[in-house]
Amino acid sequence: MPWWYDVVEARHELQNPTSPEKIRLLGERLGLGPSSHVLDIGSGKGGPAVLLAREIGCRITSVERSPEFAAVARERVREAGVEVEVVESDAKDFRIEPVYDAALCLGASFAFDGLVPTVEALANAVPSRGFVAVGEPYWRTWPLPADFEVEEGEDFLTLPQTVERFESAGVQVVTLIASSHDDWDRYESLHWLALEEWLAANPDDPQAEEFRERGCHHRDRYLRWIRDLMGWAIFICRT
Numbered sequence: 543m544p545w546w547y548d549v550v551e552a553r554h555e556l557q558n559p560t561s562p563e564k565i566r567l568l569g570e571r572l573g574l575g576p577s578s579h580v581l582d583i584g585s586g587k588g589g590p591a592v593l594l595a596r597e598i599g600c601r602i603t604s605v606e607r608s609p610e611f612a613a614v615a616r617e618r619v620r621e622a623g624v625e626v627e628v629v630e631s632d633a634k635d636f637r638i639e640p641v642y643d644a645a646l647c648l649g650a651s652f653a654f655d656g657l658v659p660t661v662e663a664l665a666n667a668v669p670s671r672g673f674v675a676v677g678e679p680y681w682r683t684w685p686l687p688a689d690f691e692v693e694e695g696e697d698f699l700t701l702p703q704t705v706e707r708f709e710s711a712g713v714q715v716v717t718l719i720a721s722s723h724d725d726w727d728r729y730e731s732l733h734w735l736a737l738e739e740w741l742a743a744n745p746d747d748p749q750a751e752e753f754r755e756r757g758c759h760h761r762d763r764y765l766r767w768i769r770d771l772m773g774w775a776i777f778i779c780r781t
């Protein structure tokens with residue numbers, strides 16, 4: 543059976559509303575160099591890891607639960623000839639040793655059941671005053687419009703409240719790389735394009751109608767609400 547994310551993220555290099563330039567900037571802000579070893583949890587198809595390893599020459603340990611995404615990541619690593627180890631595992635089952643120079647979780651804090659446990663888990667990976675970077679949504683507007691329906695998992699806060707939530711985990715947010723509308727439009731509208739292509743190629747798939755409806759719902763919600771209401775940023779913290 544086709545997996546929704548495998549279908550709609552078929553064209554994504556980076557599976558978040560960000561850009562290659564911003565991932566490079568992340569590497570700079572983290573002070574990464576060729577001798578750095580980075581942990582990347584919820585690494586998806588390896589987009590950020592391969593980019594950082596290729597451009598900086600650092601070593602990365604990636605942890606990804608989905609076998610489909612882990613397989614794509616391994617292929618990208620092989621093609622790029624970079625030092626990225628892809629571990630196929632649930633984040634919670636991966637034993638985090640304190641051996642890394644920086645730890646990332648870009649758009650996967652749900653893997654640890656929330657932001658605070660994510661920051662606490664990543665902090666165990668790095669030395670004192672080490673860097674932890676987490677990509678997380680926040681609400682640009684508060685209160686949310688009365689007719690906007692919050693969906694499951696969207697227990698986000700405003701930007702200042704999100705920083706407070708980070709800092710309640712015992713770290714200091716020292717810098718921020720926020721997404722633009724361009725970043726959001728690339729991330730969201732590549733879903734539309736990939737889905738349209740998949741539906742054209744698989745019109746008789748038993749899931750075609752369900753996927754078409756799901757795609758319409760997401761596109762409509764993005765255009766009506768999410769584009770204006772939701773922000774996303776990589777929050778870079780010192781432990």
Ligand SMILES: C[S@@+](CC[C@H](N)C(=O)[O-])C[C@H]1O[C@@H](n2cnc3c(N)ncnc32)[C@H](O)[C@@H]1O
Nearest residue numbers: 556557584585586607608632633648649650653
């Ligand atoms: C929004 S994607 C981000 C991927 C990647 N960090 C990027 O920026 O391109 C979130 C990823 O987290 C993975 N994920 C979800 N739950 C997980 C878990 N419990 N353990 C490990 N990975 C998980 C998903 O399969 C997906 O690849």
